Amino acid sequence: MNDIENAVNDTKGPKPATAETLTEVVLPGIVEPEGLEVRAGGAVPAPGPGQVLLRMEATGVSFAEQQMRRGRYYDQPPFPFVPGYDLVGTVAAVGEGVAESVLGIRVAAMVKVGGWSSHLVLDAADTVEVPAGISAAEAETVVVNGITAWQMLHRRAHVRAGQTVLVMGANGGVGTVLAQLAQAAGATVIGTASARHHDALRERGVLPVDYRSDDLAAQVRALAPGGVDAVFDHVGGRGIVDSWRLLARGGTLVSYGTASTRDDQGSKQWPVLKLIARLALWNALPNGRGATFFNIWAGRSFAKDRFRARLRADLTEVFAALGRGEVSAHIAAELPLARAAEALRLAESGTTAGKIVLVP
Numbered sequence: 001m002n003d004i005e006n007a008v009n010d011t012k013g014p015k016p017a018t019a020e021t022l023t024e025v026v027l028p029g030i031v032e033p034e035g036l037e038v039r040a041g042g043a044v045p046a047p048g049p050g051q052v053l054l055r056m057e058a059t060g061v062s063f064a065e066q067q068m069r070r071g072r073y074y075d076q077p078p079f080p081f082v083p084g085y086d087l088v089g090t091v092a093a094v095g096e097g098v099a100e101s102v103l104g105i106r107v108a109a110m111v112k113v114g115g116w117s118s119h120l121v122l123d124a125a126d127t128v129e130v131p132a133g134i135s136a137a138e139a140e141t142v143v144v145n146g147i148t149a150w151q152m153l154h155r156r157a158h159v160r161a162g163q164t165v166l167v168m169g170a171n172g173g174v175g176t177v178l179a180q181l182a183q184a185a186g187a188t189v190i191g192t193a194s195a196r197h198h199d200a201l202r203e204r205g206v207l208p209v210d211y212r213s214d215d216l217a218a219q220v221r222a223l224a225p226g227g228v229d230a231v232f233d234h235v236g237g238r239g240i241v242d243s244w245r246l247l248a249r250g251g252t253l254v255s256y257g258t259a260s261t262r263d264d265q266g267s268k269q270w271p272v273l274k275l276i277a278r279l280a281l282w283n284a285l286p287n288g289r290g291a292t293f294f295n296i297w298a299g300r301s302f303a304k305d306r307f308r309a310r311l312r313a314d315l316t317e318v319f320a321a322l323g324r325g326e327v328s329a330h331i332a333a334e335l336p337l338a339r340a341a342e343a344l345r346l347a348e349s350g351t352t353a354g355k356i357v358l359v360p
C-alpha cells in the first residue's frame, strides 16, 4: 500500500483552500486543432468525499484526441468537453476521508477526458503515486501508454524471452513504450513506422518496416519466416487480416484500435464492433492462434476495485522499469497547456516520435 491508498480511509483530512484559478482547454465541437478554446480564470473545484484536487504538472496528447476532435472516438462525451487522457500532478487539496499526509505528493491518473486542465478533481483511489526520481514529464509518457503496453504484453499476449513480436506504430506514444517493454522481456521487436523514423528505431534495436509500403506483410515475413509470436495492431481496417496471417502457431493477435478509420464518415462504433466480431470468429477457430481486442477501460464499470488494483500494479511495474532504465521516456515535444492546439497539430503531422507533453 502506498501513501495514497492508506490515506483514503483516514477521516482526519481537512481541505486547504486555494487562491489559484482554473485554466482549461475545451473541445467545443468537431473542429480543426486551432478550434480548441483556452478558458482561463475559472474557479478551481473543491474535492468531495474521497477525492483529491490535483494541480497538473504534465498532461499529454494521445491518439484519442485526434479521434475526439473529429467526433470519432468510440465513447466520447457530448461536446463541449475538456479532453486529455491522462495527467501527472501534485495533490493540492483533499476531500473528506482523505488524509492531509498526501498533500504535495506527485501522482498519476488516467481519466480519458479532462486532463487538459490546470486543476482536476478525481477519486483518490484512481491515483497512483509517482516514485521519487521520476519527473512529471517523464512519468506522463508512461501513464496511459505504459498501462496499455504492459497489460497487452503481459496480461494478454504473455510475451516471453526468445519470442518475436510485431509492434505497429513503434514510433508512437504506446508503440515506443511497448517496444521497450517487449525488449525488456527478452523479445525481438519488429516495428512498423514511416521511413523517416527507421534510423531511430534501429538505434533502439527495433527492426523497422514501413507501414506505408504495399508489401508490409512480405517485409515482416522476410524478418520472421516462421511467423511472429504476437502482433499488436492499433490500425484495424483491412490490414488486420495480414496481422492475423503473420502469426506463428501459438501466437496472439492483440488488436487495440482502429487508427485507419480516423478520417472516415459514419458510425464511430461500427468499425470497432466489426473488428471485435471478426476477432471473436478467428479466436473460435481451432487453429492454435489467439485473437483478442484490448480495451484499457474493460472492467471499470463492473469490477471497479479489480480494475483499480490492476491499474495500480501495472503502472507501478512500468514506473519501476522506467526507474531501472529498461524504458526511457521519449518526449517528442513539451509545450504549455495554452498551446494545446499546436501540440495536437504536431501530433497529427506524423513527424514525431514518443509522447507530446503539455505542461502548465
Ligand SMILES: NC(=O)c1ccc[n+]([C@@H]2O[C@H](COP(=O)([O-])OP(=O)(O)OC[C@H]3O[C@@H](n4cnc5c(N)ncnc54)[C@H](OP(=O)(O)O)[C@@H]3O)[C@@H](O)[C@H]2O)c1
Pocket (backbone or CB within 6 Å): 061, 062, 063, 064, 144, 145, 148, 168, 169, 170, 171, 172, 173, 174, 175, 193, 194, 211, 234, 235, 256, 257, 258, 259, 260, 294, 295, 296, 297, 347, 349, 350, 351, 352, 354, 355
Ligand atoms: N484500446 C485501448 O485501450 C487503447 C489505449 C491507448 C491507446 N490506444 C490506441 O493506440 C494507438 C496509439 O495511440 P498513441 O496515443 O500512442 O498515438 P500516437 O502517439 O499518435 O501514435 C500513433 C502511431 O500510429 C501510427 N499511425 C497513425 N495512423 C496510422 C495508420 N493509418 N496506419 C498505420 N499506422 C498509423 C503513427 O505513425 P506516424 O507517426 O507515421 O503517423 C504513430 O506511430 C491509437 O490507435 C489509440 O487509439 C488504444
